[in-house]
Amino acid sequence: MVQLEEQSVARRIIAAIKQRIHGGEYRPGDRLPSSRALAAEWGVSRTTVTAAYGQLIAEGYLFNRPGARAVVARGLAAAPAPKAVAPESKRALSDFAERLLALPAPARFHTYRVADLRYGDLNGADFPLLAWRRALNRASLRRAERLRYSDPQGSAPLRTALQSYLWRARGIVCAPEQIVVVNGSQQGLDLCARLLLDPGDNFIMEDPGYVLARHAFAASGGMTVPVAVDREGIRTEGLPQARLAYVTPSHQYPLGSVLSAARRRALLDWAAEAGAMVVEDDYDGEYRHGVAPIPPLQVSAPERVIYLGTVSKTLSPTLRLGYLVVPPDLSRAFAEAKRLTDRHTPLLEQEALAEFLSSGGYERHIRSIRRRNAERRAALLQALVEECGTRLTVTGADTGLHVVAWLNGVPVEREAAVVEAAREAGIGLYPIGPLYASGAKRPAEAGFVVGYAAHDVDVIRRGAAGLAKVFAAVA
Amino acid sequence: MVQLEEQSVARRIIAAIKQRIHGGEYRPGDRLPSSRALAAEWGVSRTTVTAAYGQLIAEGYLFNRPGARAVVARGLAAAPAPKAVAPESKRALSDFAERLLALPAPARFHTYRVADLRYGDLNGADFPLLAWRRALNRASLRRAERLRYSDPQGSAPLRTALQSYLWRARGIVCAPEQIVVVNGSQQGLDLCARLLLDPGDNFIMEDPGYVLARHAFAASGGMTVPVAVDREGIRTEGLPQARLAYVTPSHQYPLGSVLSAARRRALLDWAAEAGAMVVEDDYDGEYRHGVAPIPPLQVSAPERVIYLGTVSKTLSPTLRLGYLVVPPDLSRAFAEAKRLTDRHTPLLEQEALAEFLSSGGYERHIRSIRRRNAERRAALLQALVEECGTRLTVTGADTGLHVVAWLNGVPVEREAAVVEAAREAGIGLYPIGPLYASGAKRPAEAGFVVGYAAHDVDVIRRGAAGLAKVFAAVA
Numbered sequence A, B: 001m002v003q004l005e006e007q008s009v010a011r012r013i014i015a016a017i018k019q020r021i022h023g024g025e026y027r028p029g030d031r032l033p034s035s036r037a038l039a040a041e042w043g044v045s046r047t048t049v050t051a052a053y054g055q056l057i058a059e060g061y062l063f064n065r066p067g068a069r070a071v072v073a074r075g076l077a078a079a080p081a082p083k084a085v086a087p088e089s090k091r092a093l094s095d096f097a098e099r100l101l102a103l104p105a106p107a108r109f110h111t112y113r114v115a116d117l118r119y120g121d122l123n124g125a126d127f128p129l130l131a132w133r134r135a136l137n138r139a140s141l142r143r144a145e146r147l148r149y150s151d152p153q154g155s156a157p158l159r160t161a162l163q164s165y166l167w168r169a170r171g172i173v174c175a176p177e178q179i180v181v182v183n184g185s186q187q188g189l190d191l192c193a194r195l196l197l198d199p200g201d202n203f204i205m206e207d208p209g210y211v212l213a214r215h216a217f218a219a220s221g222g223m224t225v226p227v228a229v230d231r232e233g234i235r236t237e238g239l240p241q242a243r244l245a246y247v248t249p250s251h252q253y254p255l256g257s258v259l260s261a262a263r264r265r266a267l268l269d270w271a272a273e274a275g276a277m278v279v280e281d282d283y284d285g286e287y288r289h290g291v292a293p294i295p296p297l298q299v300s301a302p303e304r305v306i307y308l309g310t311v312s313k314t315l316s317p318t319l320r321l322g323y324l325v326v327p328p329d330l331s332r333a334f335a336e337a338k339r340l341t342d343r344h345t346p347l348l349e350q351e352a353l354a355e356f357l358s359s360g361g362y363e364r365h366i367r368s369i370r371r372r373n374a375e376r377r378a379a380l381l382q383a384l385v386e387e388c389g390t391r392l393t394v395t396g397a398d399t400g401l402h403v404v405a406w407l408n409g410v411p412v413e414r415e416a417a418v419v420e421a422a423r424e425a426g427i428g429l430y431p432i433g434p435l436y437a438s439g440a441k442r443p444a445e446a447g448f449v450v451g452y453a454a455h456d457v458d459v460i461r462r463g464a465a466g467l468a469k470v471f472a473a474v475a
Helices: A002-022 A035-042 A046-058 A095-102 A129-141 A155-168 A183-195 A211-219 A260-275 A328-342 A347-358 A361-391 A410-423 A455-473 B002-022 B037-042 B048-057 B094-100 B129-141 B158-171 B182-194 B211-219 B261-274 B328-343 B347-357 B362-391 B412-424 B457-474
Strands: A179-182 A202-207 A223-230 A242-249 A277-281 A307-309 A321-326 A392-395 A402-412 A445-453 B179-182 B202-207 B225-228 B244-247 B277-281 B305-310 B322-325 B390-395 B402-411 B445-451
Touching: A002 A035, A002 A046, A035 A046, A046 B158, A095 B182, A095 B328, A129 A347, A129 B129, A129 B390, A155 A179, A155 A361, A155 B048, A155 B347, A179 A183, A183 A211, A183 A242, A183 A277, A183 A307, A183 A321, A183 A328, A183 B094, A183 B182, A183 B328, A202 A211, A211 A223, A211 A242, A211 B328, A242 A260, A242 B277, A260 A277, A307 A410, A328 B211, A328 B225, A347 A361, A347 B347, A361 A392, A361 A402, A361 A455, A402 A455, A410 A445, A410 A455, B002 B037, B002 B048, B037 B048, B129 B202, B129 B347, B129 B362, B158 B179, B158 B347, B158 B362, B179 B182, B179 B328, B182 B211, B182 B244, B182 B277, B182 B305, B182 B322, B182 B328, B202 B211, B211 B225, B211 B244, B211 B328, B225 B347, B261 B277, B305 B347, B347 B362, B362 B390, B362 B402, B362 B457, B402 B457, B412 B445, B412 B457
Parallel strands: A202 A223, A202 A242, A242 A277, A277 A307, B202 B225, B202 B244, B244 B277, B277 B305
Antiparallel strands: A179 A321, A307 A321, A392 A402, A402 A445, B179 B322, B305 B322, B390 B402, B402 B445
16 A cells, blocks of 8 residues: 555656646756655655656656756757647548558556566666677767668678578578568568568468467458467468468477478478468577577578568567568568668667677677576476476477466466456466467467566566466466 | 779789688688788788778678777688579569569669769768767666567657657647657658558659659559649649648758648648648758748648658668657557557667757757758859859759759750769769659759768869869760
8 A cells, every 4th residue: 555655646746747847847957856855845755756757757858867866858848738639530541551450459568566477578687788889889980971871681791790690590591682681570570461462362370379470461461371380380281372371480489389390391392382482480599498409491491481580589679670581582672672661770780780790799698698598497497387386287498488388277268367367466477369360279278478588587486476376366 | 094903903802801711711700911911912002902801891701890900700701602592483472562673773872983962861970979879878878677669659758859849840739649750751651651542542742752752652552643843832733632642841852842831721621621641751841041940731730741750861861760740540550550560660779869859969969960061052052153154053952951953955865964974073963853753744954953961061062063064065
C-alpha cells in the first residue's frame, strides 16, 4: 500500500510540474528544485521525487546533465495543445493497411516487480558500451568530405567485414555484392514479403513460428500455410505449392528443434520443384550450448535461400542492424527496394559495426555474452527443475536464449489464467498460443516461451521460484 | 597522363595487396609496410600508395588506427571466393518487384575533378561533429537496464522535442501521438504509398517533381497524374480524382516556387472533396533566404495533410532521420506499418537527436549552416551572372539549397550533350529532364538542377567558371 501511495504522489508531482511548465511558471532552461527540496515540499521520500523526475525526463519535459539539476527542456512552454481534429470517419486506406490493422495487436508492455521473462530483451549490462562508443567515435572521425546518400545495399567495409564474419562463424561463402544491410531482421522479412509475394500467394510458415514474420508476409497479402513442427523441425512431407517458405532451421522458434539433414534436403528439393524461395532466419545462431554448429541451409542451396542475420540478439535490438545474403540475381531487386524503402541503413552505425567486426571486438563480445547467457540458462533450468519438478516439461534448451515450458496436465484453456496469475505475482510470462497460426493443431497443454537473457542469475532464480508457486496454484 | 599512370599503378598495388591477403602472405592483424617503404618498393610517390591504402580501407581489407600503420582486417584471408551461382532464369518476383525494376536507374556516382553540383549532398565540414558526438555519448550513458524493442512511432523524448520544435520553427500544433519517427523522408513516403495507395489508384505529382517520391508511389502500383507547376506552385484548376497528392508547397522541388494562398485553399478543397490525402514534403523548410517563413499546409488542414520533415538537409543525409505528422486517426496505421517494416528507427540516434533538440544545439546549428549556405548561394549566383551573363536564366533561388539554371536558346535535346561536356570539364551537372514525369510538357530549353551545399565558396566559383566555358561551347 505504501508503494501505491508513493506512486500516486509521484503522479501528482508529475502533473504539477507539467502544469507549471505549460503555465509558464517554469520556463525553458530553468533549473528545477533539487530532489531533496521537492521531497521536503511534498513530504515524500527523495526516491519518489527522483522517480517523478525520471518520468518527466523520459517524456522529454526535462533535460538532465550528469551531476547537475534537471532543467526544463527548451521551448516546451510555448507549444499549445492541439485542437481536437475531427477523425475522418470513412478514411480510405489501402488493402495493405486493412490487412495490417486486422492483425492481432502485440502484447502491451508492463513493468513487473519480480521478473519479466519476455523473449527478445537483452540485459543492458551486457552491451559493450565502451567498445561500441569507441567504434562509433572512430567511425565518426573518418568523416567524409561530402555527406551524400550511401549505397542502398550497405557500406562496402561493412559488407566486406560481414562476408568474412559469415564465413568464419557460419561457413557461408558469398560475395559482398550478395549482402544487403537492413534495419534489423524485420526489414529483411518485409523486403522478402514485398519482392517475393503477391496478394493471394501461399507462403509456408512453421507452426508454431515467429509471429512478426507471419504478419509481414500476411500484410503483403500472402496466405499462411501453417506446417507443423516436431523434434526434427518443420515437417516436410507433402509440402503444398507456395512461393516462399519461412524457416528457422538452426533453432526452430519457438520449439527449439534443429532441422534434420533429411528434412533440409527435402525442403530444398521442394523449393527447387516449386520455384519457391526459402527465407532462412538465423536469429540466434551465435548461441549454442553444447551442440555442434549447424551449417545454414544457405550453404547447401545459395540460389534458393535468402539468409537473414541480425545483431539484435548479440548487441541490442535497439540498434536495428541486420543483413541478408541473397542469390546474385536478386541483389539488384533487393538494393532497389531498399533504396525506395529508406535509401540505406544509417551510415555511422554501419561503419561502427564494420570497425567492431574488423577489429575482432565483435567476436570477443560474442564469446563473453555467450558465457553469460549460458550461466543464465543453467540457472533457469536448475531453478525450474528444483522449484517445479515434474510439473513442467522444458524443451528447446540446447541453443538460443529461450526455452519453452509446458505445464503438464494443465489444459491450454488455462494459459491466459496462468499468465494473469503470474502477472499478479509480479512475473511477466508469455503464452505460446499466439505463435500458432491456428489454434486447432496445437498441443493440448498450456505452454510458455521463457526468455532469460535480460536478467541476472539471482532474478532468474526468484522468477522461477515465483513461477513455481503460480504453477502449483493452477495445477 | 602522369595522373592516369599513377592511377593505374595504384590499381596494381591494390591488386597485389589483395592477392597477398588472399594468398595468406599477409595475415589478419599483420601491419602493412609504411607508405614510404611501399612507395620506394614500387618506385612511386607516397600519394599513390596512400590512395591505394585508402581504397583498401574503404573496401574493408585493411583497418586503420589514427597515427599507426594499417593492419590487415581480421579473418579476410580465410574467406574463399564464392563459386558462381547459376542465375535462376525464371525467378518469379512480385508485381511490386517488377514495377520497381522497371523504374529508371538513378544516376551513377562519379568523382569530378573540379566540382560536383549534385543536389542533396552536404559539406562534411558543416556537420556538427563534436556536438553530435556529445549528444550520442550522453544518450548512450543513459543506458537502459533492459534492451528491448522500442516504440514503433519513435522514442517519447524525441517526439516531445519534435513537437515543440515544429511549433517554434514551423507553427505546427500537434500532439506527440501524431508524430512518427522514420528513417529519413524516403521511408515516410514509402509508408504513405503502402497505407494510402492500391495498385491502379491515381496519385497527383508535381511535374517536374521529386523523382524518388514518384517512384515510391509508382512502385506501390499507383498511377502518376503529373500536374504542371508554374510560379505559384502546382496548378490546382481541374485536379482529377486521386487518392493522394504529393506536394512541396514551401519550396517546390525543383522549380523553387512557393504555393500561393489561393492554390493552397484550392488544393485542400479538392482533397476534402476527393477524400484524398495531401503529402506535404517540407524537405528544406529551414532554408529561407530573404523571404518570410511560409506556414505549412498541415496548419490549415491537419486532418487532410501528412507532413514530412527530415534532418537530411540540416545534419546529414546519412543519418536517416525524419518524421511524419499524421492525423490522429491515422497514427495507429502508421505505427503498425512502421513496426512491421523495421520495428523502429535506431534508438541511440533518436535519443541523440532528442538531446540535440532539447539542448538548443540543433537550432544553433541551423543558424550556422543557414549562414554558410547563404554565402554559397550568393557566390554561386554572382559567379553565374559574371561568368555566364544572359546565357542563363536562374530560377528558384529564394529558398533551399539549389537553383535551376536554364540555358537560353539551347534546346532540350542538347541536355545530355551539355552534361557530357561538363563531365569532361570535371564538373558534375544534373539535367532537369528526369524530374518530369513525361517529356511532352516540359520547357523547350535545356535546364539543370544545381546544388551548392556541398562545396566551399572557392570551389563553387571554379565550378561556375568551368560551366561558363561549357555553356559557351554549346551555345
